[in-house]
Amino acid sequence: MPTFRVLNKIAMNALDPNFAASLDQADTLAHFRNEFHFPMIEGKQTLYFTGNSLGLMPKLAEKYLEEELEDWKNWGVEGHFHARRPWMPYHEFFSESLSKLVGAKPEEVVVMGSLTNNLHLLMVSFFQPEGKRTKILCEAKAFPSDQYALASQLRYHGLDPKEHLIEVGPREGEHHIQKKDFMAAIDAHGNEIAMMMIGGVNYYTGQVMDMKHLTAYAQNKGITVGWDLAHGAGNIDIKLHDWNVDFAAWCHYKYINSGPGATAGYFVHERHHGKADIPRFEGWWGHDKETRFEMPETFKPIPTAEAWQLSNVPVMSMAPLRASLDLFDKAGVKNLREKSRKLTTYLQQVLEFVAEESGSNFEIITPLHERGAQISLLIHGYGRPLFDYLMEHGVIADWREPNVIRMAPVPLYNNFEDIRAFGEILLNYLKAQQV
Numbered sequence: 001m002p003t004f005r006v007l008n009k010i011a012m013n014a015l016d017p018n019f020a021a022s023l024d025q026a027d028t029l030a031h032f033r034n035e036f037h038f039p040m041i042e043g044k045q046t047l048y049f050t051g052n053s054l055g056l057m058p059k060l061a062e063k064y065l066e067e068e069l070e071d072w073k074n075w076g077v078e079g080h081f082h083a084r085r086p087w088m089p090y091h092e093f094f095s096e097s098l099s100k101l102v103g104a105k106p107e108e109v110v111v112m113g114s115l116t117n118n119l120h121l122l123m124v125s126f127f128q129p130e131g132k133r134t135k136i137l138c139e140a141k142a143f144p145s146d147q148y149a150l151a152s153q154l155r156y157h158g159l160d161p162k163e164h165l166i167e168v169g170p171r172e173g174e175h176h177i178q179k180k181d182f183m184a185a186i187d188a189h190g191n192e193i194a195m196m197m198i199g200g201v202n203y204y205t206g207q208v209m210d211m212k213h214l215t216a217y218a219q220n221k222g223i224t225v226g227w228d229l230a231h232g233a234g235n236i237d238i239k240l241h242d243w244n245v246d247f248a249a250w251c252h253y254k255y256i257n258s259g260p261g262a263t264a265g266y267f268v269h270e271r272h273h274g275k276a277d278i279p280r281f282e283g284w285w286g287h288d289k290e291t292r293f294e295m296p297e298t299f300k301p302i303p304t305a306e307a308w309q310l311s312n313v314p315v316m317s318m319a320p321l322r323a324s325l326d327l328f329d330k331a332g333v334k335n336l337r338e339k340s341r342k343l344t345t346y347l348q349q350v351l352e353f354v355a356e357e358s359g360s361n362f363e364i365i366t367p368l369h370e371r372g373a374q375i376s377l378l379i380h381g382y383g384r385p386l387f388d389y390l391m392e393h394g395v396i397a398d399w400r401e402p403n404v405i406r407m408a409p410v411p412l413y414n415n416f417e418d419i420r421a422f423g424e425i426l427l428n429y430l431k432a433q434q435v
């Protein structure tokens with residue numbers, strides 16, 4: 001692949017269609033775009049930048065879902081053994097591909113339930129307040145569901161969140177959180193903290209946390225470490241096993257394109273496997289496969305992360321995940337990450353060009369060297385009408401009050417022309433405002 005040509009801001013026009021076309025021509029992953037359905041508005045394909053919220057539908061999802069419906073039609077209960085993909089071990093068909101997305105061993109990941117459900121179930125095991133060690137360390141203004149989950153876990157243990165939740169936020173006048181401020185909190189409160197649970201990629205600013213370093217730093221002080229990878233899985237390079245992370249959970253409907261409310265995923269490091277005495281809420285799908293149907297009285301945990309599974313698997317809501325993982329397998333995580341970097345670099349160049357051409361004041365609040373596929377943009381002096389204009393012109397992005405636009409060019413299906421076309425629409429609007 002040719003090296004990425006860095007734009008010279010003065011000499012070149014970032015909105016030159018030939019430039020975007022040359023980048024698309026050099027893109028070896030470009031053909032994956034045809035594997036997805038794009039929403040249409042008035043007969044025109046949208047410019048879709050909300051893969052960080054709901055990923056687009058892989059065309060294969062329909063086929064895979066239909067196969068399961070057909071097998072149900074044809075086999076009834078026997079589908080558990082005779083379906084093309086037997087339902088009994090159905091979740092096992094995902095482990096290998098999924099493990100590559102989060103840098104785990106296949107036996108460390110499971111597809112199950114929903115993100116918030118899984119966080120709670122994992123915290124039953126990994127948040128064990130004891131003696132002086134009763135606190136949780138997290139990021140300030142975490143995603144609301146995470147905030148509720150953490151606060152309610154504390155209250156469940158009879159602890160007041162006001163006292164026992166330590167939140168680290170950005171410094172005055174800054175948008176992202178400095179790593180050293182997490183480290184300072186760990187230094188100051190280390191022996192009072194039982195668990196650290198942070199979003200690996202911040203949903204609002206798009207900041208990527210230094211998971212490797214923070215995991216080691218916290219564990220060194222005896223803290224159990226979990227990561228919420230809702231915005232990380234399928235987006236950035238993750239090495240949960242090597243980083244020695246205790247547990248992690250994520251959803252599959254954002255960057256992993258498996259449909260609204262898709263069955264989620266979790267990770268438990270192998271060093272926690274096979275323990276019968278770990279506090280855990282248990283169900284029959286976590287029990288030893290050999291004796292499961294003998295219905296023994298005592299629970300014998302499967303010696304993998306599956307011990308945290310509760311129920312037999314929702315095959316219909318997991319089928320689309322197969323389609324998406326097929327594509328990730330074909331494209332390769334490393335290649336996707338490389339393209340993702342180019343897309344966000346180009347998006348930044350387009351934004352800088354548009355700001356200059358229109359004399360507008362944009363502030364990119366996503367840190368340059370700590371970002372995945374998302375750029376969050378503060379547009380000073382403009383509000384909701386700008387966003388409405390973008391929508392009217394076929395740009396699907398995400399708006400946060402008062403004036404933040406979150407945009408996620410996704411390497412599996414977005415191209416450079418999407419970004420260029422968006423830049424042109426934005427520039428037209430800003431120029432029209434100044435007349």
Ligand SMILES: *Cc1c(COP(=O)(O)O)cnc(C)c1O
Nearest residue numbers: 114115116143145199203230251
């Ligand atoms: C998207 C997201 C969620 C959503 O939780 P669900 O249980 O899937 O509804 C939770 N936490 C974070 C950080 C998210 O980005």
